[in-house]
Amino acid sequence: MDITTPALLFPAISLLLVAYSNRFLTLAGVIRQLNNSNDRSTTLIQKQVGALKKRISLTQRMQAFGVLSFLLCACAMFALFLAAQFVGKLLFGASLISLVISLLFSLAEVSISTNALSVVLEDLEEARKSHQK
Template sequence: MDLTTPALLFPAISLLLLAYTNRFLTLAQVIRQLHASADPGAALVQRQIPGLKRRIILIQYMQGFGVLSFLLCALSMFALFVHGETPGKFLFGCSILVLALSLILSLVEVLISTNALAVVVEDLEQSK
């Protein structure tokens, strides 16, 4: 394995972190809008609060594991740069595993987000 192998992961992790940040900013905007709504105690808002709390925590861990993956990838490149083949491979493997964990958390967050939309659609159907 040479230095270019972990270097291929750099742009992917950077884009992933950008996507996670966008999800966080969108979630923050939704929470602020719910807080500013006419009736924050409404049943619809109350039904969404547990999912919003879980999503905040998941995004926090997604970003943390994404940053850790980026760091491990950088350390892998450094190890390979100084001709540490075994540590470089080990760090690269760890980087991929942590990135996979981050992606799994992202999937869980998307599923929770989808459930939140289902709650809103259900409320729209009932208000007809």
């Protein structure tokens, strides 16, 4: 394995971290919007709070493992640069494992986000039905 193998992962991890940051910023905006809401006690908001807490935790973990993957990839490149093939391969493998863990956390966060949207849609549907009566 040469230095170009882990170098190929660099742009992918960088783009992934940007996407994670955008998801975090969107999540922070939703939380701030709910905090500024005048009616914080509604059932809809109460249903969302638990999901939002889980999403924050998952986002933190996916970002942490994404950054760890990036660091391990950089260390792998450095080890390969120093001709330490075995260490470079180990570090690159650890980088890939960290990336997979990050992606699994991302998948879990997307699942919770989708469920949260379903709750909002159910509330909108109930409001529409009660408005029609």
